[in-house]
Amino acid sequence: MSEDLSRPVLSGSGASDYERYLRTDELLALQKTPAEQVHRDELLFQTVHQSSELWLKLAAAEVEEATRLVDGDDLGGAIRLLRRASLCLRLITDQLEMLEHMSPWEYQEVRKVLGHGSGFDSPGFVGLREVAPGLGRAFRAALGRSGLELTELYVRAREHEDLYQLAEMLIEWDERVSVWRYRHYKVISRVIGAHVVGTQGTPVEVLGKLIQQSFYPELWEVRDRLTQRSIEEAEARL
Numbered sequence: 001m002s003e004d005l006s007r008p009v010l011s012g013s014g015a016s017d018y019e020r021y022l023r024t025d026e027l028l029a030l031q032k033t034p035a036e037q038v039h040r041d042e043l044l045f046q047t048v049h050q051s052s053e054l055w056l057k058l059a060a061a062e063v064e065e066a067t068r069l070v071d072g073d074d075l076g077g078a079i080r081l082l083r084r085a086s087l088c089l090r091l092i093t094d095q096l097e098m099l100e101h102m103s104p105w106e107y108q109e110v111r112k113v114l115g116h117g118s119g120f121d122s123p124g125f126v127g128l129r130e131v132a133p134g135l136g137r138a139f140r141a142a143l144g145r146s147g148l149e150l151t152e153l154y155v156r157a158r159e160h161e162d163l164y165q166l167a168e169m170l171i172e173w174d175e176r177v178s179v180w181r182y183r184h185y186k187v188i189s190r191v192i193g194a195h196v197v198g199t200q201g202t203p204v205e206v207l208g209k210l211i212q213q214s215f216y217p218e219l220w221e222v223r224d225r226l227t228q229r230s231i232e233e234a235e236a237r238l
């Protein structure tokens with residue numbers, strides 16, 4: 001007798017193994033029903049936020065594991081996971097565009113039912129901010145083990161390919177967080193305005209300033225030093 005492959009074999013609720021494994025019953029019950037909505041755009045709003053939380057959860061998990069790998073000198077493995085983490089950030093940045101499909105006036109209806117809800121309490125973003133410093137520490141320790149100073153790593157990148165690629169993954173990740181912040185700021189400016197305060201009282205201008213924040217400032221500063229060094233070397237040759 002051949003096995004009936006359409007029958008579920010996994011435990012849990014749901015008619016099929018697809019629904020049981022992915023727990024779609026619970027997942028799809030996490031959004032307000034039409035009867036609970038004050039505006040039908042709540043589904044759009046909840047979908048963008050909830051899916052962003054999932055991508056941020058994955059991003060933080062990958063950064064955390066990458067940190068462990070850097071500590072164990074598996075730089076290739078760390079680079080592979082950091083590529084994923086950066087892609088998570090790109091995906092949530094792209095999906096911010098969906099919020100611009102809401103009318104600013106109709107969004108005011110949605111806003112009234114958010115209570116004191118604020119993105120500062122986003123578990124995904126909090127997680128991201130928690131794991132980022134650890135990665136920076138692990139990178140600096142790896143740099144220390146190589147005996148190189150950061151500028152030298154960039155000047156002699158071809159001799160230290162893995163460490164150089166790792167440095168570039170860190171700055172890529174840092175940049176993607178800033179790009180998300182910039183895009184988020186523009187979306188807010190377009191939906192509620194740039195000169196108002198948020199549901200937790202934060203002026204939107206403050207978010208504009210956060211775009212300048214960086215987890216790994218030394219990786220940005222080294223560019224300045226490289227430009228300076230190149231100018232000095234050219235002048236010395238004259």
Ligand code: HEM
Pocket residue numbers: 048049052053096099117118119120122125181184187188191192197198199200201202203204207210
């Ligand atoms: C129409 C859409 C949105 C509006 C109007 C909005 C508005 C705001 C405002 C005003 C703040 C400042 C804090 C406060 O509320 O007082 C904030 C912060 C924040 N929001 Fe949003 N937001 C939107 C969409 C999103 C989405 C889709 C996410 C995805 C996770 C998100 C995540 C965050 C985060 C993480 C912060 C803290 C920012 C930081 O640390 O740089 N927001 N948002």
